[in-house]
Every structure is written in structure tokens, then in C-alpha cells.
């Protein structure tokens with residue numbers, strides 16, 4: 001049995017660390033990494049140079065197949081055609097960032113226990129992040145109009161603000177959860193959000209103080225603050241090839 005439940009009902013795995021396959025930039029891989037850091041779940045990392053042929057499934061189909069390190073690796077592990085993140089853990093091999101994020105939340109010994117009401121809010125934040133990701137990544141990868149980024153982000157952050165507290169984390173727990181991690185990524189990630197908001201980023205974010213504050217509190221949480229200095233944390237980094 002690769003999993004058993006500990007005394008507090010948390011599922012514990014007796015397999016080696018999950019191996020997270022992702023690019024050398026922030027993107028759909030950073031939320032699962034932050035969630036693992038909060039939960040104290042150790043990961044192995046396989047990192048690929050950032051190469052993509054579009055932001056959405058439709059854009060990728062239109063652009064045609066791309067052969068790169070990550071597509072070759074995906075094919076070699078029986079995951080042909082799957083975008084990253086991919087996680088390999090014993091016999092488990094899955095893609096899709098939502099699945100990977102929730103898997104790490106479930107496995108992390110220190111990840112907070114959330115109620116169904118808190119969990120559905122966390123999932124909503126993941127969906128909101130995905131809506132912004134699709135548009136902002138499309139500006140970088142598929143030639144979308146950059147003016148769409150403040151529009152979608154304005155709409156999404158206005159909505160998310162309704163769920164955010166004046167102090168502390170979204171669910172009032174003493175540990176951040178996925179919703180708080182999404183606030184951090186939406187406000188502090190270089191690729192694609194700050195890069196596509198460009199010079200207007202500071203002025204834009206000033207309009208969403210609650211989201212910024214939750215992001216800042218999440219960044220200051222000790223396990224997150226430590227993770228932000230890890231070599232595999234790409235939250236604020238350009239692709240490796242563009243680093244000095």
C-alpha cells in the first residue's frame with residue numbers, strides 16, 4: 001500500500017519523493033511547488049528550458065506540434081501531448097496543475113486541513129488564476145493584445161477581493177492555503193503577470209490592496225519565505241537562458 005492514514009487522518013506516502021516536471025519559469029508549476037513548501041512535502045524537480053507553442057489548447061493545436069526537451073521527455077514517460085506540470089510519484093503519473101496542486105495539498109503533512117467550504121474557495125481561486133494565466137501567457141506566446149491583461153486581471157482580482165480578509169489568511173487559519181498562494185502568484189509572479197503588465201504593474205496592483213496584502217503575508221510565512229530562496233523557485237525569475 002503506497003499510502004496510509006496517520007493519527008490525524010492525513011494520508012502519508014511511503015514512496016520516494018514526488019518528482020515535479022516543470023519549466024525554468026513561473027507558470028502553472030509554481031502553485032504546486034508553493035503548496036508543497038507550505039505542507040512540508042519534499043519534492044524532486046526535473047526542470048526544462050521554457051519552450052511553448054501557445055497558451056491555450058486551441059492556440060497549441062493551431063501552432064502545431066513542437067519538439068523540445070519537455071515534449072521528448074513527456075513522450076518518453078508515456079505522457080505524450082501533455083503540458084507541464086507533470087508529476088511522477090511511484091506508479092502515479094499525472095498532468096494538470098489543479099490535480100498536482102491538490103495532490104500535494106493532500107500529501108503535505110503541515111498543509112492545513114480545510115473544510116469543504118474552504119476547499120471550494122481554494123479551487124475557485126485556482127480557476128481564477130487559470131483564467132488570468134490563459135490570457136497573460138497568450139500575450140507572450142500567442143500574440144494576444146497586451147491590453148487584455150489588466151482587463152482580465154482587474155475583473156478577476158475584483159471578484160477575489162470579496163473573499164479576502166482584512167488580516168491573516170483567506171480562511172482565518174494560521175497557515176496559508178491554496179487561495180493565499182494564488183494571491184501571491186497573481187501579484188508577485190514575473191512570468192506572465194508582472195512581465196505583461198509591464199510599467200503599469202505597480203499602478204495596477206495599487207488598485208487591489210487586499211490581494212497584494214494577502215500575497216505579502218503569504219510570502220512572509222516562514223515555509224514560503226524559505227521556499228522563495230530555493231533554486232527551484234521561479235516565481236520572480238526570467239527563463240534560465242535569460243538570467244545573468
Ligand SMILES: N[C@@H](CCC(=O)N[C@@H](CS)C(=O)NCC(=O)O)C(=O)O
Nearest residue numbers: 027028051052083084085096097098
Ligand atoms: N490545463 C493544463 C495546461 C498545461 C499547460 O499548458 N502548461 C504549459 C506551461 S504552464 C505547457 O506545458 N506548455 C507547453 C506544452 O504544452 O507543450 C494545466 O493546468 O496543467
